[in-house]
Amino acid sequence: MEIRSILREFEEIAKDPVSYLKTLDEQGKNIVLYTCSYVPEEVIWAFGFHPVRILGISETQELSNSHLQPYCCPAGKAILEDILSRKLPAAHVVFSNTCDTMQRISDIVRLNTDLTHFDFMVPARLDSSASKKYMEDQIINLVRFMEEISPDFQGERKDITEYSHKMSLTLELFEKIRTTILELTDLFKSIDDVTNKDIHNILFASYVMDREDFAKKIGNLLNMLKDLSLSTSNKKRIILTGSICCFSGIYEILDNAGAKVVYDDLCSGIRPYQRQVELKGNWISAISHSLLKRPICAAKYMGPFARFSYLKELIGKYNAQGIIFMVPKFCDPHLFDFPDMKKEINIPILLLETNEKNQIKGPEKTRIEAFLETI
């Protein structure tokens, strides 16, 4: 199989995830939606369900507008619209306490749909000695939720240790996915034939596809890419950072302008895959540890400089020339960071605020192009 044909498969799924999921649904897959990268999707998978991260594919806000004010971020509205419109074939949803907006959207979904609903409450503060135990409690709660919605649940809860075998197989699969994605994206920065858009498609598909199939395909892709000759790209090296991607067209704009995204630090990018789960020992502690130690989201706290230190590390590692900070309008956690980020980071930063899902107008496109010219 050629590299381009594998990439095309990912592209098709990124373009039309709904058709892909409908096919899975018809095949009898039991889909569980989840909203935040802190939700350990491996737990959902281990119970025989198919985890799908909702990234907000809706471009209209007809249903969400009747629940949320105009000053709600377009990412949250798109996620709510995806759920209320029932375009994704699922009977269950797992929310997390990502931010104030998502916490209220969780309530709105619970009150306005018949989806089986669960709140996975991640500690907002990750540096407390109390966080570890609390995170482990949340993972156990998620296990209990998965038990309850399992078709073969007879009302009796198993001892958590009885899931160790099931979990160890799953953890292996998900660890393989994470390491392959990291290797792949690392390799990609030295291969000009693979575009920014291609990598975005892979990452998008990673949240939607059957994980065994996905692991196989990215494994094949990685092997094929390893055979290619690497080049020292003379493209502008950009780090994308911010919230979830609200405008997938950015990748094409950057491709056309001759820029390489050397690290996609968006919440829908590589950042969620930067966690390593220890495969030996207590699996609950291992998942908890990986979530507490992964690069933090702007909505979590691990010291006042945690986000900036991490970005500085990325800049050094990837020799980045500029940062595009992509944030949905009204996104408090990220927008609060911007002024100090400009002071702390010593390379140019472009703030790109998106007000409507997948809508970037001419002036913003010109701003991106002008930014790339100046770095």
Add this chain to the structure above:
Amino acid sequence: MDIQYRKEPIKMKSKMKEIMTNYFLEAFDAKNRGKKVAWITSGGPVEPLIAMDVIPIYPENHGAMIGASKMGDKLVSSAESLGYSCDLCSYATADIACSRGEKGPIGHLPQPDMLICCNNICSTVVKWYEIQARYFDVPLFILDTPMCHKDFTEEIKEYVQKQFDELFLFLENVCGKKMDFDTLEKVGRLSIEAQRLWQKILDTTVHSPAPMSAFDAFFHLALIVTLRGTDVCVNYYRELLDEMEDRVKNGICAVPGEKYRILWDNLPIWYKTKWLSEKFAERDVCLVADTYTSAWCSSLKYIDEDDFLGSIATAYIRIYLNQGIDIMAEEVIKMIDKYRVHGLVMHSNRSCKPYSFGQYDIQRIVREKTGLPILIIEADMLDQRSFSDAQIESRIDAFCEILGS
């Protein structure tokens, strides 16, 4: 005998001003007195600070003062010039502007020696305090109180209780002395007493016509936020309660022609409290209660007076805002019954997303269960630029017509 109802200013208002002036004077002089100053969020646990003789300063209280002084737009604009989006919480951005040299109603706040942030009211405060921790280069303590969407659980309690232990250690480190837990228990009792008194004061408006309005409560709230856990606070509210009871006896009320009684939801629109008060009063409408000022006694039922330390975590988790919107809607309905109101006014507050998102659903639930008319006003608690006098007045007119129909 028919009582001739009349309106008179609340006498205790001048005492409140005097207490707050002394409080700020003491805070500004803290260094000379060898005292530490802590900035703390409005829902944060003040009792451990009082027990350690630390002066608590509330930037949100300062925000209210900025709003009431109509300085919000200027300060928010100034923060915008520093790079802070106009869509962010205006309390936060106005405070940041003041910290960076802009003058507020009292100049600026006394500089902090430490920051204490509790996210039971919102997640915004975590980002806000992070920024201030970087700017002032002072230690920051985050107390993470997970939201109880549906249920309060033992694991949440255990998590927060452990953080309280960390908070005590944090305070001991910054202050260089040990926490006296007997003193903390005493402070806890005073805090509970103040909350009970505050609840009783708010409950005097069950009487019709109400001896005060929610607009008065917005003003007299200051001490339950800033100085609960002190004798000053308890004594003040005792006197205020006496005055309210006297007003009921003597026919002194907020709106002498009170015809309709209204419940207010969300923070006040600080720069328009007088204007709104007059607009409603002109239409014989009194705002008799609100979900905001009552939040400072909303967890009273969870505090054990004989075990303050053991119940402090529960008390700070289970506050009005830190729960699912269906539970909030139930609270609103209870208040509607208790205060016998004829309608609900909801302030859709651009600056406060956890308070405002979900209001449309609360509106639907309340309407279905009570059938009461509900008005939503779009504004901002601090930034005057989000307020349209003409539009809001015409909406109030239409709402009051429905009340009368």
